[in-house]
Amino acid sequence: MVLERSQQLTQHPQAHYINNRTMEVFRGLPGLADQVAACSPPLEQWRRFVYCEAMAAGLLLGEVNHFPGQTTAQDPAVSPEPVTHLSQHRLLPLLLQQAQRLSAAHGGCADIRFGSAVTAVSNQTARRGSADGGSGAQQLVRCSYLVAADGAHSGIRALLGIALQGQEALQHLMSIHFSCAALGRSLLQQQRPAMLYFVFNRQLVAVVVAHDLERGEFVAQVPYYPPLQSPADFTPEVCGQIVADAAGWSLAQLQASPAAAAAAAPVVAEEYCAWDGRVMLAGDAAHRFPPAGGFGMNTGIQDAHNLAWKLAALLSTYPTERRPVAQANAALSVSNWHEAVRVPQALGLDPQAAGLASRLASAAPLPAGVGRARRGSEHPAAAARGPAGDPGLGAELEAAVSQEDLGVAYQQGAVATEGAAMRDSAASGSGVGGSVSAGRGSPYVPSTEVGGRLPHCWLEMLGQDGQQQQLVSSLDLATASSLGLNMLLVCSGSEGACSSWMAGGQQLQQQGWPVKVLHILPQGSIVTQSGQSQDDGGPPEEFCVSNPEQLACLVCDE
Numbered sequence: 186m187v188l189e190r191s192q193q194l195t196q197h198p199q200a201h202y203i204n205n206r207t208m209e210v211f212r213g214l215p216g217l218a219d220q221v222a223a224c225s226p227p228l229e230q231w232r233r234f235v236y237c238e239a240m241a242a243g244l245l246l247g248e249v250n251h252f253p254g255q256t257t258a259q260d261p262a263v264s265p266e267p268v269t270h271l272s273q274h275r276l277l278p279l280l281l282q283q284a285q286r287l288s289a290a291h292g293g294c295a296d297i298r299f300g301s302a303v304t305a306v307s308n309q310t311a312r313r314g315s316a317d318g319g320s321g322a323q324q325l326v327r328c329s330y331l332v333a334a335d336g337a338h339s340g341i342r343a344l345l346g347i348a349l350q351g352q353e354a355l356q357h358l359m360s361i362h363f364s365c366a367a368l369g370r371s372l373l374q375q376q377r378p379a380m381l382y383f384v385f386n387r388q389l390v391a392v393v394v395a396h397d398l399e400r401g402e403f404v405a406q407v408p409y410y411p412p413l414q415s416p417a418d419f420t421p422e423v424c425g426q427i428v429a430d431a432a433g434w435s436l437a438q439l440q441a442s443p444a445a446a447a448a449a450a451p452v453v454a455e456e457y458c459a460w461d462g463r464v465m466l467a468g469d470a471a472h473r474f475p476p477a478g479g480f481g482m483n484t485g486i487q488d489a490h491n492l493a494w495k496l497a498a499l500l501s502t503y504p505t506e507r508r509p510v511a512q513a514n515a516a517l518s519v520s521n522w523h524e525a526v527r528v529p530q531a532l533g534l535d536p537q538a539a540g541l542a543s544r545l546a547s548a549a550p551l552p553a554g555v556g557r558a559r560r561g562s563e564h565p566a567a568a569a570r571g572p573a574g575d576p577g578l579g580a581e582l583e584a585a586v587s588q589e590d591l592g593v594a595y596q597q598g599a600v601a602t603e604g605a606a607m608r609d610s611a612a613s614g615s616g617v618g619g620s621v622s623a624g625r626g627s628p629y630v631p632s633t634e635v636g637g638r639l640p641h642c643w644l645e646m647l648g649q650d651g652q653q654q655q656l657v658s659s660l661d662l663a664t665a666s667s668l669g670l671n672m673l674l675v676c677s678g679s680e681g682a683c684s685s686w687m688a689g690g691q692q693l694q695q696q697g698w699p700v701k702v703l704h705i706l707p708q709g710s711i712v713t714q715s716g717q718s719q720d721d722g723g724p725p726e727e728f729c730v731s732n733p734e735q736l737a738c739l740v741c742d743e
């Protein structure tokens with residue numbers, strides 16, 4: 186049963202960047218990854234970050250192309266899926282349809298209810314307050330497990346008394362959703378399309394996310410400084426002026442929605458489970474990151490992927506595996522954040538200094554401006570430009586499309602035991618419980634480390650006649666099928682060398698274990714069990730077992 190308090194899915198765009206690993210999770214569901222990629226705008230419209238005086242007017246201070254030399258957002262060497270840019274409010278209907286379709290195909294196993302809020306939980310019972318017909322009727326729901334995915338202000342987390350650990354807010358931000366089809370068209374015509382616009386002018390400093398240029402849908406994020414300022418200062422008139430100043434566009438043509446406040450604070454719940462593992466936190470209820478690197482929605486979806494196959498048996502390993510990932514992503518988002526604020530710092534617009542000034546001034550009765558930048562004697566744009574011909578700071582900003590999501594390896598949990606973790610960490614020089622990915626900006630290095638994602642490689646599936654039937658990713662082979670658990674056993678090397686492993690796998694199949702057995706020949710082709718291959722009698726190169734989350738569970742090499 187899924188209980189959603191709202192009557193309908195959110196209309197706010199929110200998240201927009203979908204990383205490789207999330208797309209790989211979608212690939213495991215029928216047609217979903219293709220649908221998401223098809224709904225994403227063309228790469229040309231979102232490959233850049235633009236640094237400018239205003240989106241559609243004034244100086245262009247710099248730009249960073251995050252996909253240099255690429256015509257698509259896919260790096261086929263590391264993943265069978267591209268990263269994508271699709272707003273959360275357009276993604277959610279696709280996920281809901283998918284859940285409804287899968288449910289229908291499995292006897293209506295999912296009961297998804299809108300307008301139904303969880304109002305109380307107890308370790309004997311969970312209560313659901315129904316908003317049906319506005320009656321506010323209470324209904325008692327008994328369940329074996331409860332996944333609290335009720336967002337950053339999780340009421341269930343509060344009811345359980347679970348605290349958040351982390352840093353105080355790096356910044357307080359207001360998000361203003363606005364639309365203007367003419368602005369989107371103009372940016373495309375001016376050849377100034379971008380995913381993010383970092384705007385610096387005498388009126389404000391803002392980051393504007395271009396969710397969809399063709400539809401003209403944007404979200405402007407501007408800092409505010411409590412206690413001098415508060416969300417109440419962001420009246421419709423103030424929001425309208427902010428988006429007009431950020432866009433460099435006529436106020437009359439812009440439609441701004443009420444603003445939403447959020448704190449850019451990296452925090453992780455100190456416990457992921459309560460009541461002997463029967464209540465679990467997932468998504469923003471378990472972690473929150475500053476908006477730098479697109480970790481929020483992606484980490485939440487990957488929590489759900491981890492939980493989904495474990496609900497059957499292995500729930501106790503959920504916090505052991507996923508909490509360190511949230512901690513690592515919190516650290517990554519903080520370093521991304523510091524990278525992003527280098528530009529305003531270079532312009533003399535240090536957000537931390539502004540925060541300090543706000544705190545110092547809070548005792549004094551100063552009039553509070555909203556989302557305003559420091560008024561300097563020099564035009565801020567001048568500081569970002571280098572000498573003639575020098576592209577300035579934009580040229581040295583790091584590309585933000587990273588592959589940290591692919592390098593995540595659980596060091597303890599369902600597949601990596603403490604012993605394996607200690608052995609692996611000794612080999613890699615990292616500590617147990619330390620970083621679960623290689624860190625910001627590190628290139629992804631494919632590996633079959635136990636607890637890590639199985640590396641992607643393209644494989645030709647051969648029919649009995651030895652002809653190619655299908656081109657698949659190694660990850661496709663480890664995907665759970667028909668909502669059931671399965672394990673993948675892969676043996677690579679010559680046929681003779683692998684024969685005893687293959688026979689063992691086939692025996693497991695005969696005993697009813699959900700095991701797929703595959704043999705990868707040295708030249709990279711899979712031969713079906715009755716297929717022929719050359720046999721040089723050498724030892725197997727590698728033997729690997731993977732679980733439904735596409736993680737390497739057991740690896741034996743020569």
Ligand SMILES: Cc1cc2nc3c(=O)[nH]c(=O)nc-3n(C[C@H](O)[C@H](O)[C@H](O)COP(=O)(O)OP(=O)(O)OC[C@H]3O[C@@H](n4cnc5c(N)ncnc54)[C@H](O)[C@@H]3O)c2cc1C
Nearest residue numbers: 190199200201202302303335336468469479480481482483
């Ligand atoms: C402006 C903005 C930009 C962002 N950009 C990105 C990005 O590019 N990439 C990224 O990965 N993330 C991004 N994020 C973060 C991302 O939106 C969140 O991490 C994500 O929405 C979290 O999903 P969730 O399901 O955990 O929580 P939510 O999306 O908050 O959903 C929680 C749901 O629970 C419901 N609910 C609450 N209480 C109850 C109750 N008692 N009973 C029943 N239902 C309840 C709520 O109505 C809500 O629908 C962004 C966020 C914002 C605000």
